[in-house]
Amino acid sequence: MQKLTIVIPAYNEQEVLKDTVPRLWSIEREVVTQNFLSEDSDMLIVDDGSSDNTWSIIESFHKQHSKIRGLRFSRNFGHQAALIAGLTEAIKTTNMTITIDADLQDDPEKIMEMVQAYSAGADIVYGVRTHRETDSWFKRTTAQGYYKLLRLLGVQMVPNHADFRLMSKRAAQTLLTYPERNMFIRGLIPKLGFQTAKVYYRRTPRLAGESKYPLKKMLAFAWDGITSLTIAPVRLILLLGTLAVMLAFGMSVYSIIVKVLGLTVHGWSSLMVSLWFLGGLQMMSLGVIGEYIGKMMTEVKGRPRYTIQTRLD
Template identity: 70%
Template sequence: MEKLTIVVPAFNEEEVLTSSIERLLAIENRVIAKHVLNQTSDILIVDDGSKDKTWAEIEQLHQKHDRVRGLKFSRNFGHQNALIAGLTEAVHTADIMITIDADLQDDPDKIEDMVAKHLAGADIVYGVRNNRDTDTWFKRTTAQGYYKFLGMLGVNLIPNHADFRLMSKRAVNTFLEYKERNVFIRGLVPKLGYPSAEVDYKRTPRMAGESKYPLKKMLAFAWDGITSLTIAPVRLILILGALSMVLATGMSIYTVAVHLLGLTVRGWSSLMISLWFMGGLQMVSLGVIGEYIGKMTNEVKHRPRYTVQSRIGDRASNTYSFSNKMDQAS
């Protein structure tokens, strides 16, 4: 039987963390009782530099359940880096890893279905939302438009999939070979090419607290997804530049023809409009190119993705009493 580690990134989640982990433990125990998972299956929580009592909650959970482990970042390094840290830690001992956010808006009861699909041969199992009824009209419309836009750019994404997924040990090891700092995990995982499957679920509202992804962060995350997976924006600039040259050539011929025919009309409106349009286009183009250059600068510096300040639980000594942990999680 294979060992499962559930990786849970957490940022200021003191209001929901304890209840969420208790629920995940109960689900793990249910699957273990069916002799599907190894009895040493555990949960790894990554505290992404929380400012509240999240780490204190993790310490209490570890004291109550020795199957709960924790990593604490020295500061906030971001959700994607928290996932990478959890997978990097878990892959040493786990055979399969599932990532899920601490608020459990993604349906944890689907974990058993994910494990079943893995045992049937899938190295990667994506949790895919079967509807977006809980989203606002704006979020639902922009999300669907974003998936379509990335598809037009040639990016292979799983629509309506976030970061609720199962990955086998070999899939995680291959994923961790991608060393870039500008990470968009949900776009990188499909590139691995391993056999995959999907599990549908309905996303539920948060039990407590507030979303850690306001509009500003969502827009930044979406832009990172575009710039980390494709150079299409730079190619678009090249196309626009070529079209501008063609247009300029046509206008030059037209101007000469009008001058020779003596039909020249004096004025500055058309000139100013052209200047402002071309000036704006150049500034946008420089901005897009600057984004790529900035990301390249960060890559070549080889700074660490994250810094672990504290650790709870020894990954090398995973010997648990199954009867005891069943009592604790019930």
């Protein structure tokens, strides 16, 4: 029989876990019964180095149900690392995994449809939001602009999909063969090439607590997505540099013509604007190149993505 494991990354989620875990456990039991899945189907919560009582809550649930398992990081390694750790642990014994955030803004009632899509032959089932009405105007607009930017850069993405998805064992195993540390999972999944399906849902507000992705983290995450999936920014630098050289050549020709015609105008403003523009362009270019070199250095070091401090099996 097929076994299902629900993987839940959690970072300082003490306010929601007491409601999240029982609800997901109940849904999973219902899915197991109706879809004839293995009774060994379980749940794996990955504590991403929380500083509150998240781990204590996980321990208490594990004592009540041995199939509610836990991993605890030695420190905060990030959401993507928690997902990778959960998948790595889960696929040792399971046939399919479903990843969902602890705040349950993604609709857990759609787990049933995901499992049915898997039974119909899909190796990857995306949970896709039907609207963004719960987001602020700024977040909604920037998210839509980000997806459009990625498409322009040649990156395959599923719009309005985060990390609520089902993956078969072979799909998860294939993802885990990607060795990079700078991972943007939702951008890598479409590269796997397996049969996919989509389940649509309406996102709801958090049950409690605050978002673990404030604006600063969201911007950093978005930038990681671009730099980990495409070298288009470096190519853009080459294009801008080429245009600057062409402009400089044109200005040189113009200056010679003006000089010959005796129409030379001595100006300070135009000179300073040109210097500041080219200087700023050079600094930005160095910054983008430095970002890629820094990520290359991180990859070359080959440091572990995460460190597990405690396991609850």
